[in-house]
Amino acid sequence: MVRAMLRCLCMLSTVVLLAGCRGPQNFLFAEGTAADRLARLGWIALISFSVVTVVVWCLLVAVVSRRRGSFGEHAPVDTTSGINWIIVGGLIVPITVLSTLFFFSLDTLRDFPMGKLMHPAPSIRVTARQWWFDAEYLDPSLPNRFHAPTELHIPAGAPVNLELVTADVIHSFWVPKLHGKVDMVPGMTNRIRLQADHPGIYDGECGEYCGMQHAHMRLRVFADTPADYARWKSRQLADASEPQTPAEQRGKADFMAAPCAVCHTIRGTDAHGTVGPDLTHVGSRTRIAGGMLVNNTANLQAWIVHAQSFKPGTQMPDINSLSGQQLSELTLYLQSLK
Ligand code: HEC
Ligand SMILES: [Cu+2]
Incomplete structure (x- = not known):
């Protein structure tokens, strides 16, 4: 009782x-x-x-x-009533x-048009990788395409068609306040229509266990006002800004000399790697490493030297060939890439 x-x-x-x-x-x-x-x-x-x-x-x-007392004290149970x-x-x-x-x-x-016919022209392709999301803004003209890893921007109040794919294992795109989970399955292309009613920041994460660092695979959707969105997009479309100070220039040279360029792209430079996130505008992001770390000086430096300690198993190796000064100049250069 x-x-x-x-x-x-x-x-x-x-x-x-x-x-x-x-x-x-x-x-x-x-x-x-x-x-x-x-x-x-x-x-x-x-x-x-x-x-x-x-x-x-x-x-x-x-x-x-x-019912009180024991069963024995009761009169025989009436087995016909109670059928109702x-x-x-x-x-x-x-x-x-x-x-x-x-x-x-x-x-x-009915309200979830996922088939190809219902989404003839996706405007963003989100590719899941172990362990970060890469958003590629599609445009019929190739020079107008760009990548926005971990943080994607959309205009608030307007529907945006997304294409969801994976580069390796099964992941799942999940921004709970904007859309239900949609799996990203090898060999399959899923399509969704994303719309945020109001400007704001909407957190999401990978919704399907995808390996050791699954919990460190997050993403963020920024729903911008139309003006903010246009400003963001035109900045992202531009090539990387040239280093201004001598320290930034030395940082850029170190980036090109270290193995970084093998895996990372910085548009407008000789770095064309595609294993890791595009760093052309890394300075404009609030978070790095699949949303695991806030984008600040300490975290950038620690990540470059100890990526394997933060995310054991990630494809980014620990880079410990740089001197302290080189590391801080390299970081200054990355931060200048707004
Ligand atoms: C073998 C490939 C590889 C090399 C070499 C490499 N990286 Fe990475 N890097 C990655 C991958 C993969 C990630 C994404 C890891 C994740 O979040 O799971 C990454 C992430 C990063 C990030 C975070 C970016 C973001 O938006 O999340 C920075 C910054 C970065 N690398 C800088 C460097 C620098 C600087 C060097 C050279 C000193 C370097 N990387 C060398 C593969 C590489
Ligand atoms: Cu995942």
């Missing part, structure tokens, strides 16, 4: 807590068209299951509190609840 009431209380408080929790990745409080539809389905399921659960617990509490409870509780209620939810799910699916 006491335990039953405690369970009942626990469940109720969970519902209340869920409703009160508006974390940055809580899908029940959506901020985009697609996520809105999913949240609606989520609420319908949550509420209908909660109602059923509360009713069941109340009935149980009623039964337990009505079974028909209603065991058949009608589950069939109604589940088929209603099924209907709502089908209705929700």
Whole structure:
């Protein structure tokens, strides 16, 4: 009896807590068209299951509190009555609840045009890699294409078609407040339509275990006002800025001399590697290393020297051939790439 009431209380408080929790990745409080539809389905399921659960617990509490004494003291149990409870509780209620939810799910699916025909022209291709997301902004003209690793920008209030692929294992694109999880499967191309209703920053992460550093594979969607978006895009389209100070110039020379250029691209220079993130505008990002580290001097230097300690297994090796001065000049150069 006491335990039953405690369970009942626990469940109720969970519902209340869920409703009160508006974390940055809580899908029940959506901020985009697609996520809105999913949240609606989520609420319908949550509420209908909660109602059923509360009713069941109340009935149980009623039964337990009505029966007193031992079973032996009772008159023979009447086995014919109660059949209605079974028909209603065991058949009608589950069939109604589940088929209603099924209907709502089908209705929700209609709003997720994933096929090729429905998305003739994706404007961003997001490629998942162990362990970072690379966004390539597509344009019919090749010079107008550019990469934005880990942080992608979209114009707020407008639908953006995304193509989702993987370069290695299965990953999953997941920005809970904007869209449900969509897997990125080798050999397959998935398409989604992403829309953020308001300007803001929406955090996401890889939603499918993809190896040791899966937990350090995050991404961030910046929904900009149209003016901010246009400004960001024109800056990203430009080649890397030339180093201004002598220290930055020495930093650039060290970058080209060290193995960095084998794996990284800096447009407008001789660095054309494609193993790691494009660094043409690395100074303009808020986070690096798949969102694991805030982009500041200490983290940049530590990452370059100790990438393997931060993300054991990453393809970026520890680079310990640089002197302290070279490291700080190299970092100054990277930070100048706004
Ligand atoms: C063998 C390939 C390889 C070499 C060589 C390499 N990197 Fe990397 N680098 C990577 C990969 C892969 C990542 C992404 C790792 C991750 O986040 O999981 C990365 C990430 C980075 C990042 C973070 C960028 C971001 O936006 O997340 C910086 C900065 C960076 N490397 C700088 C350097 C510098 C400077 C050198 C040379 C001293 C260098 N790298 C050499 C492969 C390489
Ligand atoms: Cu992943």
